[in-house]
Amino acid sequence: MGKIVEMSERTAAYCESIARREDKSDFSIKNVMALVKDCGPVPGTDEHFVASLIFTRRAEREMFMTLDTPEQRFEWLGRKHEWMTRSDASK
Template structure:
């Protein structure tokens, strides 16, 4: 539907407000000039202007097929707050209280430390401590994961730790 038809046939959004604004307004031609009208043309025929009675001043209300319900006016802050609450509720409903979010980095470090233990570095040993310090950084994890043999992993770990201590 073209835009002009949408407004042409739709009911007014704020009909009650418009009605309040213009309820006392009426045109009597007493103080207004209309095109083609001459002074004294409206009235009783002798040039005097006739003022309408109060009953005639009341505007005629037009009938409407549809009266829009009072819509709550929403400002930007209200819309943003609603959006925030909706996203919070959605996030809360998607994860239950018993399930924790998956931390991929934590899992990756745990797998690397497990492979280090399998390589012979006991928990609490110097090598295990070095690994916990080095594997925090992604660049060290990337190198560690490429090493194939357990001996190579332990040797790399010791050398890297010694290099870091020198700096």
């Protein structure tokens, strides 16, 4: 039983260290959503809403961060919204 508790504690500590590392990156939700606002979408727009949905996933945030200009970011969000809407309509 002691080994199980020890392994559980190690696992919890490891997961917490990963979470702390993720929070310190440039890809945090807060940082990425600030870039969303900088490229134009404000709360209430389709682009802002889709960003609030997809940027809970790190891979989506990383993809967004590869885009160089606010214009590219805004266009990407618009296309992402169109793609998500088209996918929902086909179900």
